[in-house]
Amino acid sequence: MALSRLSLRSNPFLKPSTTSIRRHVSTDTTPITIETAVPFESHLCDAPSRSVVTSSSEILSFFRDMARMRRTEIAADSLYKAKMIRGFCHLYDGQEALAVGMEAAITKKDAIITSYRDHCTFLGRGGELVEAFSELMGRKRGCSNGKGGSMHFYKKDACFYGGHGIVGAQIPLGCGLAFAQKYSKEEFVTFALYGDGAANQGQLFEALNIAALWDLPAILVCENNHYGMGTATWRSAKSPAYFKRGDYVPGLKVDGMDALAVKQACKFAKEHALKNGPIVLEMDTYRYHGHSMSDPGSTYRTRDEVSGVRQVRDPIERVRKLLLSYDIATEKELKDMEKEVRKEVDDAVAQAKESPVPEPSELFTNMYVKDCGVESFGADRKELKVTLT
Amino acid sequence: MASLLSRFCRKLAVPGSAHGARMVSTTTSCGSETVKSLNLYSAINQALHIALETDPRSYVFGEDVGFGGVFRCTTGLAERFGKNRVFNTPLCEQGIVGFGIGLAAMGNRAVVEIQFADYIYPAFDQIVNEAAKFRYRSGNQFNCGGLTIRAPYGAVGHGGHYHSQSPEAFFCHVPGIKVVIPRSPREAKGLLLSSIRDPNPVVFFEPKWLYRQAVEEVPEHDYMIPLSEAEVIRQGNDITLVGWGAQLTVMEQACLDAEKEGISCELIDLKTLLPWDKETVETSVKKTGRLLISHEAPVTGGFGAEISATILERCFLKLEAPVSRVCGLDTPFPLVFEPFYMPTKNKILDAIKSTVNY
Numbered sequence: 001m002a003l004s005r006l007s008l009r010s011n012p013f014l015k016p017s018t019t020s021i022r023r024h025v026s027t028d029t030t031p032i033t034i035e036t037a038v039p040f041e042s043h044l045c046d047a048p049s050r051s052v053v054t055s056s057s058e059i060l061s062f063f064r065d066m067a068r069m070r071r072t073e074i075a076a077d078s079l080y081k082a083k084m085i086r087g088f089c090h091l092y093d094g095q096e097a098l099a100v101g102m103e104a105a106i107t108k109k110d111a112i113i114t115s116y117r118d119h120c121t122f123l124g125r126g127g128e129l130v131e132a133f134s135e136l137m138g139r140k141r142g143c144s145n146g147k148g149g150s151m152h153f154y155k156k157d158a159c160f161y162g163g164h165g166i167v168g169a170q171i172p173l174g175c176g177l178a179f180a181q182k183y184s185k186e187e188f189v190t191f192a193l194y195g196d197g198a199a200n201q202g203q204l205f206e207a208l209n210i211a212a213l214w215d216l217p218a219i220l221v222c223e224n225n226h227y228g229m230g231t232a233t234w235r236s237a238k239s240p241a242y243f244k245r246g247d248y249v250p251g252l253k254v255d256g257m258d259a260l261a262v263k264q265a266c267k268f269a270k271e272h273a274l275k276n277g278p279i280v281l282e283m284d285t286y287r288y289h290g291h292s293m294s295d296p297g298s299t300y301r302t303r304d305e306v307s308g309v310r311q312v313r314d315p316i317e318r319v320r321k322l323l324l325s326y327d328i329a330t331e332k333e334l335k336d337m338e339k340e341v342r343k344e345v346d347d348a349v350a351q352a353k354e355s356p357v358p359e360p361s362e363l364f365t366n367m368y369v370k371d372c373g374v375e376s377f378g379a380d381r382k383e384l385k386v387t388l389t
Numbered sequence: 390m391a392s393l394l395s396r397f398c399r400k401l402a403v404p405g406s407a408h409g410a411r412m413v414s415t416t417t418s419c420g421s422e423t424v425k426s427l428n429l430y431s432a433i434n435q436a437l438h439i440a441l442e443t444d445p446r447s448y449v450f451g452e453d454v455g456f457g458g459v460f461r462c463t464t465g466l467a468e469r470f471g472k473n474r475v476f477n478t479p480l481c482e483q484g485i486v487g488f489g490i491g492l493a494a495m496g497n498r499a500v501v502e503i504q505f506a507d508y509i510y511p512a513f514d515q516i517v518n519e520a521a522k523f524r525y526r527s528g529n530q531f532n533c534g535g536l537t538i539r540a541p542y543g544a545v546g547h548g549g550h551y552h553s554q555s556p557e558a559f560f561c562h563v564p565g566i567k568v569v570i571p572r573s574p575r576e577a578k579g580l581l582l583s584s585i586r587d588p589n590p591v592v593f594f595e596p597k598w599l600y601r602q603a604v605e606e607v608p609e610h611d612y613m614i615p616l617s618e619a620e621v622i623r624q625g626n627d628i629t630l631v632g633w634g635a636q637l638t639v640m641e642q643a644c645l646d647a648e649k650e651g652i653s654c655e656l657i658d659l660k661t662l663l664p665w666d667k668e669t670v671e672t673s674v675k676k677t678g679r680l681l682i683s684h685e686a687p688v689t690g691g692f693g694a695e696i697s698a699t700i701l702e703r704c705f706l707k708l709e710a711p712v713s714r715v716c717g718l719d720t721p722f723p724l725v726f727e728p729f730y731m732p733t734k735n736k737i738l739d740a741i742k743s744t745v746n747y
Contacts, residue, residue: 086546086547086724087547087549087724088548088549088552138724138725147723147725148724149549149550149724149725151550151551152550165507165549165550165551166507166508166510166551167508197480198480200479200481201480201481201511202481202483202484202511203511228479229452229453229459229504230455230456230459230477231452231453231455231480236477236478236479237479294459300456357725358725358726360726362726363718363720363723363726363729363730364718367720
């Protein structure tokens with residue numbers, strides 16, 4: 001993907017000749033070692049090293065993927081306000097580093113399961129923009145055929161198990177996935193993501209106990225964006241050190257706005273889980289939008305706080321600075337990349353708008369296995385009978 | 390008897406006069422009373438203010454109630470009564486309800502909020518196995534009658550699977566608790582105050598669609614509407630319609646349309662689903678000979694089934710036609726398919742006609 005885009009820039013009339021040198025560097029996979037800004041904090045284990053091995057092409061892909069995710073969430077915001085997206089829409093902007101960092105450390109055979117804030121996780125797993133927007137708008141071309149909506153994105157071939165509306169319900173599910181993986185002996189792991197609000201759900205501790213008892217390759221990732229809807233962590237948790245709440249389960253606290261730190265932590269966690277069973281990762285991150293599009297996000301936090309985080313900790317800006325300081329790309333190239341991403345997203349939205357809504361008969365499908373023969377009454381009990389499939 | 394105007398923003402104004410088998414209205418004629426035009430969440434807010442004011446041992450808590458709650462029902466409470474009585478809880482429904490039962494067991498009034506009825510299920514065990522059976526299994530030594538659980542329920546037009554459910558049927562199957570559902574702001578305030586002060590644990594479902602949509606003249610003073618008393622909100626002779634909550638608005642529309650075709654419909658608001666007022670419905674069906682029940686929850690196993698079975702037992706020989714149920718479909722609450730799923734005015738009208746013409 002990066003290569004095809006770069007070929008556009010080979011036109012000598014548009015670029016200074018120094019760009020041709022940069023072109024080698026930006027697809028370069030020779031290892032670079034970068035130190036994370038913030039050290040890891042660990043609980044019952046040795047923290048991984050702060051030196052992350054990466055490469056120019058990887059950092060550039062981080063930038064591109066995060067810019068795409070950011071652009072997607074902003075487009076979703078406008079579409080929601082234009083009432084093209086209905087229902088509830090929970091946006092991920094500010095937390096992109098988590099999605100890209102995790103992907104960089106694992107394979108598509110490792111499973112990810114998350115909550116309802118799943119648009120970017122879906123994109124990280126290789127989901128297409130047009131599928132995402134179609135699903136948001138409830139169209140046939142969506143990843144869940146238009147029947148799921150914003151909170152229920154899934155991608156089976158990339159082992160992305162969604163997309164869950166009920167807070168915390170995905171955690172025992174994730175441990176179950178890990179259980180199946182352990183049986184298969186194929187050395188894959190499951191990342192079960194949840195938020196700081198869900199961290200107080202009883203089912204988390206039940207699942208963690210079982211996972212630890214049976215040594216399951218489950219990695220529980222707490223995306224701590226410091227607010228459970230409208231309640232700050234210090235008001236909802238006696239111990240906001242979520243990485244320590246596993247008690248007998250080791251944990252790691254990570255700067256979730258630093259894609260490289262996230263990558264390092266996830267790599268470490270995968271190795272740990274395969275050898276020693278479950279581990280809890282706490283990602284210190286932040287969401288710019290409110291909890292959902294119905295929440296302005298300003299009744300429980302100040303605008304200064306939000307803009308402060310945006311100025312100091314924004315994940316995309318961090319990667320931009322990295323790219324500039326390591327001379328991997330110029331300002332202009334990055335701006336061009338952002339423009340391309342914007343166009344990609346706009347095109348996807350236009351395509352998604354053209355997809356039709358699912359057929360009315362789809363209302364009754366996918367409830368049971370076909371030919372289960374369960375009858376249901378349709379609109380008028382006396383006339384329309386439907387067999388549920 | 391002053392007739393109260395229920396004005397809904399986008400709906401026709403329907404006069405709701407409370408004549409019929411039971412006179413339920415507890416307000417005197419409007420002469421000396423101050424009434425104010427309020428929407429549903431403001432009426433509930435007023436009720437909560439009054440409840441906390443009149444009983445110093447009452448508490449309101451739940452997720453995000455401190456800043457006013459996601460539907461603004463708890464605005465101003467924390468500022469007025471303090472963080473010791475109105476506070477946020479962590480995100481754990483099971484914990485919240487269990488905590489409320491404990492508080493109530495010590496003689497306090499706990500008004501617990503579950504943010505959406507769709508999230509009440511983790512607390513289901515606490516409600517069914519603890520709250521409902523506490524008095525019974527302790528031989529009346531202990532009880533959690535001071536517990537009231539409030540939850541917004543019902544469709545909003547675009548809520549999808551987890552912001553639109555109507556779980557009332559699950560709770561109607563549990564002896565030991567009460568289930569109350571108001572239809573409008575004035576009803577909500579009176580019923581909520583009754584529920585809070587009722588010496589039994591009550592699950593109070595609020596139709597979230599009406600939080601802003603429904604506007605009505607609500608008396609400003611402290612008043613209660615009795616539980617387990619249904620109200621005939623529209624007189625008629627040909628068919629009895631029974632419903633609750635937001636669905637009544639839709640049913641009223643169908644009644645008006647049916648009248649144009651010469652069918653006179655009697656509409657009953659059940660108000661309390663458990664224990665429900667069988668006498669009022671029975672009297673009405675003995676008069677009309679036909680019954681239609683409508684609710685948003687899926688038809689199979691919905692509360693309409695209980696009403697149908699009971700009325701059949703009591704009014705079998707008086708029935709001219711089978712009992713009709715116009716309800717949600719037997720599917721999970723869909724996202725894009727919501728208009729197909731819902732028991733709309735036309736579906737009800739069709740059922741009215743086919744029942745009358747049976």
